[in-house]
Amino acid sequence: MSLLAQPLFEIKDLKTYFKNDDDMIPAVDGVSFYVNSGETVGIVGESGSGKSVTLLTAMRLLDDTSAKVMGGSIHFNGVDLLSASERDIRKIRGKDMAMIFQEPMTSLNPVHKIGKQIREAIEWHLKLSKKEAQKRTIEMLKLVGIPRAEEIYNDYPHQLSGGMRQRVMIAMAMSCEPKLLIADEPTTALDVTIQAQILELMKKLKTEKDISIILITHDLGVVAEMCDRVVVMYAGRVVEEGPVEKIFENPQHPYTKGLLESTPKLGEKRKRLGSIPGTVPSPSNLPKGCKFAPRCPVAMDICFREEPTLKTMADGSRNRCFLHQLDHIKEGV
Amino acid sequence: MAELQRVSEPQIQPPVNIKQEKVETPFSTFWKKFRKQRLAFISAILVVFLILIAIFGPYIAPYSPTEFDYNALLQGPSAKHWAGTDAYGRDIFSRIIVGTRISLFVGIVSVFFGAVGGTILGLISGFYGKWIDSLIMRICDILFAFPGIILAIGIIAILGPGLGNVIIAVAIFSIPIFARIVRSTTLQVKAALYVEATRSIGAKNRRLIWKHIFPGTLSSIIVYFTMRIGNAILTAASLSFLGLGAQPPTPEWGAMLSSGRDYLGTAPYVAIFPGLAIFFTVLIFNLLGDGLRDTLDPKIKD
């Protein structure tokens, strides 16, 4: 791999706002990150941080009567996703770039058989005949560990459990050999044991198929299991980013620290779990200055006045905190 | 090393730029949202206008609705008679204006009684549940087994023709509609309130229903109420058209259309104008109902 290899997927300074009567609400306000081929990148943040909206924008799945992209760019495999035509996007969606969603219970069409739901994408993208597509569908179902694949092929979604449905979703997404799989909280709605199974499945697919994965989650445990790098988001912005081991061992941003402290770790002997006081601010009512300052245990005066920029550290990781931009403060204060 | 102002313990600093938000009452929120629905807003104004006509009708009509003028039979629209005259020389325009009062009265009163009856049944049904719920819902099913107008005709057949009986008939077939909708919203509110209800031990059921559950159902009731008025006016006009409602010489729009039927070829305006009146009145109420629904509770289906 050449040092100058382009990332497979790159978001630069994306701004997605939502229309609400007369106001524009900044759900995503200047997000940038990239994903290389073969990498698994975790996007972490609490609900409302804008992580889903960011990736939905990339897939162009947002309703354009309420959501508007106000700036930035998204490139995938050389294609400018934001300015591509509907036709071109449709060629990419489901084929090179696939997405699975959080709620397996509602993400499958209740009046279509399982087999059809997977097969139609295969027929469409890979131009296979119905019979060939059926064969491939059953292979995919077996690949994701669904027993009795031939029978399930003719079942309806309501006849399957949540875990099975999520496997079907994964089979659907993988069916056309995507280069990038975006998984939006794929295990959040599932039982813990099923969660573990789905994650195992995804790890297996990762090694077998050599795909890049963007894994959106609020669960740091999942990130530790699966990801090479992690992007931490807060209030529509990236606040920290770097390799997983580095971030976990030595988090720079107070928010990341807070998240880590509130995650129980095996072997730890602490009595109380840390928590971050306060709640995530609503995008329509964001504070001036650093968005995390009101909840930050080490906030300084400047944090309430100015918003820090995302700065790249010496080791390549990035964070958005004045604590690590001391020279800026020296000048400012 | 710069002096870092370290805050000694975790504190939640209030965001510095909190906007001073105006205290918004439920009504002002509703009003703001409602005003944006232009069509509905216009309809609301027109409804007020109609009500004014209904109230002041007899005083502003140029002629008396029952005044015969044998010198001016079946005349077309003119400067003297804006909508022409009918077979007895009566000014159609005046009759339409006075008829506004009748149609609005019948429409609003009948739906009102239906709403009251249905709401009571719905609240009881939803709140107490069990056998009384089954009983009330069975009765509603039976009432629903008859198409609305057939039920109305049946009731008229028993009670006899006349506007009063029309009001009763429409009220009766409106009851199950309201009962069902109030029952379902009652169940929703009940589920939401249960936590609070268990805490307010000692609160009498009746108080609970009236003070807590009923307000939760109010927005649905208002929407349905408005939406049913249009239908009620149509049904009343239809019944009068069939000869089962208003009796001559009452200037009710449906009855006017019925008499206009005989003169269709020669003097069509006798039928055109009352029909237009019905159409616009019902249209306005339906638009208002739609607007209210979109503002208050978009989940309601027709």
Place this chain on the structure above:
Amino acid sequence: MLKYIFKRVIEIIPILFIITIIIFLFVHLIPGDPARLVAGQDATAQDIANVRKALGLDKPLPIQYVNYLHHIIQGDFGISLKTKEPVSTMIGQRFMPTFWLSVVSMIWSVIVGLLIGVISATKRNKWQDYVGMIVAVSGISLPSFWLGLMLIELCAVDLGWFPTGGLNSWKSYILPSITLGSGIAAVIARFTRSSLMDVLKEDYVRTGRAKGLKERIVIWDHALKNALIPVVTMTGLQFGFLLGGSVVVETVFSWPGLGRLMIDSINFRDYPVIQSEMLLFSLEFLVINLLVDIIYGFLNPQIRYN
């Protein structure tokens, strides 16, 4: 699925009985003595007594009810007070015209209503939506008798294209079915629009798009298949209304159907006919409700497969 059908049928039976009871009591609810009503205005006391005996009106109510049921099951609905014909014959003659008018009206109103509803929902808040919804709300606000009269005036009297009434040829169906259908089309349009709009917000529609399928397929194959299920249900109910209730339109167009029979009977106080027609209408309605429920169960895979 069978269990579902069975349950529905069972639920109907008590309602059926109660309706027959109510209809049976109908005659007794009317002020006046039923025997006298049947005997006529100038009947003597002896005539009335005879009639009372002949009709079994001297027996206690429950027995009368059983007799009534007995007659009904055998198809004996009594004799018309006006024409002295058997009511069953009269109703039999009038049934087909009403039925066919309902069918024709239904066909065109479903097609038009669905089209308007789908276009409105997919072009939400654009001009097609506004036009469609204005047309639809006008459709439900239009008095059917007025529309009928206007159509007669325009197309029959002035232009002479169609007959002004009665049932003579296929041309006779045009104006009445337009009149009847417009209200139904409007209701279907509104309902389809709201149903489709709801479905378009669902997660599985997003999944369909995420697969990169053509938008046309997402709407027609993915969304509509779901959205139409409640529409089918509602359309069935509308048909039920039509079968029983086109009283107004039949009057306007002098249609030889059940609706006009109803009005004539009410004006004449022909109670056996009124009673039997009300029974027929509510029976039709109940049966259609049942059929609609069954069709719904068939369309919804969650019910079809356990």
